[in-house]
Amino acid sequence: MTNAQKWMAAFLGLFLILFFLGTITKKDDVIETLSPQMMQQSQQNTSQHTDGFTLIKQSGCITCHGSNLQGSKMAPALTGLSEYWTREKLINYLRNPSSFGTDERFVEYKEKYKNVIMPSYNNIDVKDLGRMADYMLTK
Ligand code: HEC
Structure with missing residues (x-):
């Protein structure tokens, strides 16, 4: 492998890592925006509230x-x-x-x-x- 090819591989690897991190954090966002609503709903369903x-x-x-x-x-x-x-x-x-x-x-x-x-x-x-x-x- 030439130096240029090594750099290319490194960038590609970095790109893939960032891409996966991106999808993971996106999922977290979704869960975070849903959970307050879900908690409210479950509170409404318990007799205490x-x-x-x-x-x-x-x-x-x-x-x-x-x-x-x-x-x-x-x-x-x-x-x-x-x-x-x-x-x-x-x-x-x-x-x-x-x-x-x-x-x-x-x-x-x-x-x-x-x-x-x-x-x-x-x-x-x-x-x-x-x-x-x-x-x-x-x-
Ligand atoms: C199928 C119809 C029906 C349902 C459903 C029903 N009731 Fe009644 N209820 C009656 C009838 C008819 C009377 C009149 C008493 C009698 O005929 O014995 C009555 C009487 C009462 C009384 C007495 C009223 C008084 O003047 O003292 C209370 C209190 C009461 N119901 C509360 C409830 C509650 C609380 C619920 C729900 C958890 C409920 N009822 C569901 C038909 C119903």
Whole structure:
């Protein structure tokens, strides 16, 4: 190999190294721009960061109780509940609604929403039920 050829080879090698470094750092950039969003999303999905109303929406309560819990043909409004419920009792109710059917209010509900049954939510984490209860008690 002549000197000139050696230089050529050296430059070529250097060029290749730089090229690969370039692609690697580009990938890092992409990951960096994605990760804050991804972290935000995963935070939203953990119950720790989910507020009561979001949980209520996610649990399908609004299908029956209305998009703003204003009530519908299927279920009563969830407003002014603090008049009737403590936080504890409301959580217990959500876990087992059928055991709370004796109040005058509920006798009326049974008549008015004859074909709809308030489901029991004992599969939902009690902490999340607590967050939902907190929200409902402010409505
Ligand atoms: C399939 C329809 C349906 C769904 C879904 C539903 N409910 Fe109900 N809910 C009812 C009906 C009907 C009543 C009336 C009580 C009865 O008939 O026993 C009721 C009653 C209630 C009450 C008592 C209201 C009062 O005046 O004290 C609360 C609180 C309540 N629901 C909360 C929720 C929450 C929170 C969710 C979601 C986790 C939910 N409901 C999902 C139908 C539903």
